[in-house]
């Protein structure tokens with residue numbers, strides 16, 4: 546009986562200790578995360594962000610991962626890679642707006658320029674030139690096909706200045722802006738349900754003659770690559786051959802939080818060992 550009481554008291558003490566430690570751990574994590582968000586320099590931001598990750602802050606994990614895209618991403622801007630059997634290059638990482646508080650000024654500025662490209666306020670010529678040059682294709686001429694978007698108006702507004710640039714400045718290329726008829730509006734793709742298995746409704750048809758042409762696809766954002774693969778299928782059905790695709794942005798991927806935590810904990814342990822063995 547006596548032992549039982551002692552055991553229960555011990556359990557209560559342990560429970561209370563865990564609650565207090567958990568409370569202060571959360572407070573520390575919140576404070577470190579707030580400091581990371583307010584940090585004036587990248588170094589300070591990195592330091593506080595690491596502290597917040599060590600204290601288990603979820604959003605800090607994402608912030609840390611977005612700051613180290615060179616480590617966590619499989620693909621880097623302007624470094625071509627293969628996706629769905631297509632050679633692909635992109636200009637920079639796109640961070641969806643829900644992550645706006647977790648990225649730095651430079652990343653935010655890039656996303657702003659991407660939105661401006663989507664809205665037709667940014668012509669995208671720098672993006673186009675940069676991506677085309679890293680593709681290293683040497684079998685011109687190539688025919689450029691733009692990805693049909695949610696309606697005809699947005700399609701023309703987004704790509705008309707690239708069409709102008711290609712027709713006036715690039716004798717090695719031809720523009721297929723008018724090869725595609727976007728005949729009805731559809732919902733924005735990222736709102737479509739089903740993730741990578743979503744059913745894509747085609748709101749366009751290819752009306753131009755692309756038979757035998759070597760095609761390069763141009764789009765604003767690459768996320769899963771599903772719409773690129775679907776467009777490739779339709780282009781090939783019409784007799785074109787897709788040789789590459791370029792994107793203004795690639796949606797950043799989110800590795801498992803455990804991987805991010807392991808990276809930060811690993812770095813912390815290595816630093817401590819270095820300090821002790823100095």
Ligand SMILES: O=C(O)c1cc(=O)[nH]c(=O)n1[C@@H]1O[C@H](COP(=O)(O)O)[C@@H](O)[C@H]1O
Pocket residue numbers: 641692733734735736764765766767768769770771772773796
């Ligand atoms: O404008 C969109 O629908 C859109 C928003 C967004 O946050 N992410 C995004 O990828 N998209 C569009 O979705 C298409 C790419 O999606 P995936 O087919 O998954 O690669 C592109 O045409 C983008 O314009």
